[in-house]
Amino acid sequence: MKLLTHIGQYTLMIHKTFGKFTKWSVLKNLILREIDDLIIGSLGIVAFISFFVGGVVAIQTAINTDNPLLPGYLVGFATRQSIILEFAPTFISIIMAGKAGSFITSSLGTMRVTEQIDALEVMGVNAYNYLIFPKIIALTLFPFLITFSMFLGILGGYIACITGGFSSHADFIEGLQLDFKPFHIVYAFIKTFLFAMLLATIPAYHGYFMKGGALEVGKASTISFVWTSVAIIIANTIVTNLLLT
Amino acid sequence: MIQVKNLFKSFEDTQVLKGISATFEKGKTNLIIGKSGSGKTVFLKCILGIFEADQGDIIFERTPLSSMNLETRALLRQEIGMVFQGSALFDSMTVEENIMFPMKMFTNAPHEEIRDRANIVIDRVNLINANEKLPSEISGGMKKRVAIARAIVMNPKYLFCDEPNSGLDPKTAILIDNLVQEITQEYKITTVINTHDMNSVMEIGEKIVFLEDGLKQWEGNNQEIFKTDNEAITKFVYSSEMFKKIRKIYIEESE
Ligand SMILES: Nc1ncnc2c1ncn2[C@@H]1O[C@H](COP(=O)(O)OP(=O)(O)OP(=O)(O)O)[C@@H](O)[C@H]1O
Ligand SMILES: [Mg+2]
Numbered sequence: 001m002k003l004l005t006h007i008g009q010y011t012l013m014i015h016k017t018f019g020k021f022t023k024w025s026v027l028k029n030l031i032l033r034e035i036d037d038l039i040i041g042s043l044g045i046v047a048f049i050s051f052f053v054g055g056v057v058a059i060q061t062a063i064n065t066d067n068p069l070l071p072g073y074l075v076g077f078a079t080r081q082s083i084i085l086e087f088a089p090t091f092i093s094i095i096m097a098g099k100a101g102s103f104i105t106s107s108l109g110t111m112r113v114t115e116q117i118d119a120l121e122v123m124g125v126n127a128y129n130y131l132i133f134p135k136i137i138a139l140t141l142f143p144f145l146i147t148f149s150m151f152l153g154i155l156g157g158y159i160a161c162i163t164g165g166f167s168s169h170a171d172f173i174e175g176l177q178l179d180f181k182p183f184h185i186v187y188a189f190i191k192t193f194l195f196a197m198l199l200a201t202i203p204a205y206h207g208y209f210m211k212g213g214a215l216e217v218g219k220a221s222t223i224s225f226v227w228t229s230v231a232i233i234i235a236n237t238i239v240t241n242l243l244l245t
Numbered sequence: 246m247i248q249v250k251n252l253f254k255s256f257e258d259t260q261v262l263k264g265i266s267a268t269f270e271k272g273k274t275n276l277i278i279g280k281s282g283s284g285k286t287v288f289l290k291c292i293l294g295i296f297e298a299d300q301g302d303i304i305f306e307r308t309p310l311s312s313m314n315l316e317t318r319a320l321l322r323q324e325i326g327m328v329f330q331g332s333a334l335f336d337s338m339t340v341e342e343n344i345m346f347p348m349k350m351f352t353n354a355p356h357e358e359i360r361d362r363a364n365i366v367i368d369r370v371n372l373i374n375a376n377e378k379l380p381s382e383i384s385g386g387m388k389k390r391v392a393i394a395r396a397i398v399m400n401p402k403y404l405f406c407d408e409p410n411s412g413l414d415p416k417t418a419i420l421i422d423n424l425v426q427e428i429t430q431e432y433k434i435t436t437v438i439n440t441h442d443m444n445s446v447m448e449i450g451e452k453i454v455f456l457e458d459g460l461k462q463w464e465g466n467n468q469e470i471f472k473t474d475n476e477a478i479t480k481f482v483y484s485s486e487m488f489k490k491i492r493k494i495y496i497e498e499s500e
Contacts, residue, residue, distance in 0.1 A: 020319070023350060025349075026349060026350060110336075114331055114336075115329040115330070115331055115333035116333050116334075116335055116336070118295055118329065118333065119333040119335075121295055121322075122295065123346075123347050124318075124319040124321075124351070125350055
């Protein structure tokens with residue numbers, strides 16, 4: 001019953017976000033700032049995680065397929081598949097639910113408890129559009145972040161394999177190119193785009209409708225992280241079932 | 246002028262406003278007083294339309310809020326200035342940007358003109374050397390001044406202040422009260438102020454509405470409040486021995 005109320009309120013929020021629009025001259029700057037905060041600001045952590053986890057994925061694959069009968073290109077192939085299909089889109093999205101998501105919830109939550117959202121409303125500003133829409137637009141660039149993550153993940157895998165002597169340059173590259181299905185990239189991007197929308201709106205919901213004081217802002221961020229992750233995992237399962245099987 | 250008619254508001258199971266009617270006059274500082282939790286903020290937010298009242302109506306000049314569609318409401322909002330209990334400044338913007346914000350949003354005036362207008366109100370509220378500062382870098386009293394400046398930058402017809410001097414020292418509090426009163430008279434604004442500060446009541450109580458238990462228990466001005474026999478109000482206002490003595494002296498003197 002409570003879940004239904006939340007879903008109703010969430011839907012209404014999305015509806016109002018696309019209601020009366022803020023002046024473009026103002027909106028433009030808001031969007032640029034959100035891109036800076038949410039996308040550019042996440043490049044560092046995404047690069048770091050992708051590169052090293054990519055390396056670990058490759059090493060693990062190499063160690064676990066240490067059988068002379070298995071072809072040499074397997075490491076490159078398995079690394080590519082796991083990074084493109086799962087690691088970059090899903091794992092990075094969960095990381096982002098922690099990073100960008102809690103940022104969104106805490107900044108909106110703070111605005112709510114300090115009456116800044118009320119102040120916007122009193123002035124006649126559509127606070128939904130003013131605050132949430134720029135975040136949604138900024139996160140439409142999320143697939144670029146994921147492309148970046150895929151690239152660095154595979155690069156990390158390659159460097160780990162070559163420097164650790166788990167695979168040769170030629171084998172790894174052969175594996176990367178083997179049986180390449182462009183649809184897998186499409187699948188990854190559809191997923192990513194969907195996750196991006198969840199990443200923008202679920203934390204926004206938890207911040208925007210927050211009640212209480214400063215203490216609750218922290219709690220709301222935690223709850224928002226949990227729900228965003230759950231939603232991403234569920235969406236992942238559904239999309240994978242629909243598109244890959 | 247604002248007329249409130251029979252306003253009801255409840256949250257889940259608590260009835261906060263139980264049918265309040267009141268009139269707020271133009272060019273005057275209208276005070277709403279009552280103890281903490283008596284529903285002053287809720288009452289103000291209902292008048293503003295931030296909360297939807299369960300029952301009752303609010304009439305701005307001659308137009309009832311209930312008869313306004315979303316568009317006219319949005320236009321009405323642009324004639325309203327509001328000073329929130331905690332100032333509610335946008336903390337990602339500088340003082341000057343905060344004050345320019347309403348104009349940026351709702352006028353097509355060039356940047357220079359907006360800045361000039363902002364600086365007029367900045368001078369009006371005596372904010373000195375604060376234009377480039379962030380809200381986190383200024384004192385509580387200055388925040389209130391910024392909030393007042395932001396509220397009056399669009400030349401509002403109506404000004405609402407939720408405890409404009411809470412958390413300030415008595416001297417600054419009176420300065421802020423006087424500032425609001427001067428602005429009200431100067432621009433003929435209908436000003437409604439929430440307060441539980443007795444200094445404000447005495448200083449600027451041109452019209453006072455006393456709320457208790459979700460009802461209006463008394464109405465009058467700062468002269469009448471001395472003389473009234475209404476038990477609810479005397480209990481609230483003269484809660485300290487000091488004030489009781491002052492009241493006695495005042496009545497004796499005026500006889
Ligand atoms: N959004 C809300 N949801 C539920 N209850 C609320 C809400 N806002 C206020 N209340 C309740 O309404 C009552 C009146 O609150 P209000 O904030 O109007 O008091 P106040 O007179 O402004 O007090 P103060 O002088 O401390 O600011 C309180 O009991 C409060 O718990
Ligand atoms: Mg209050």
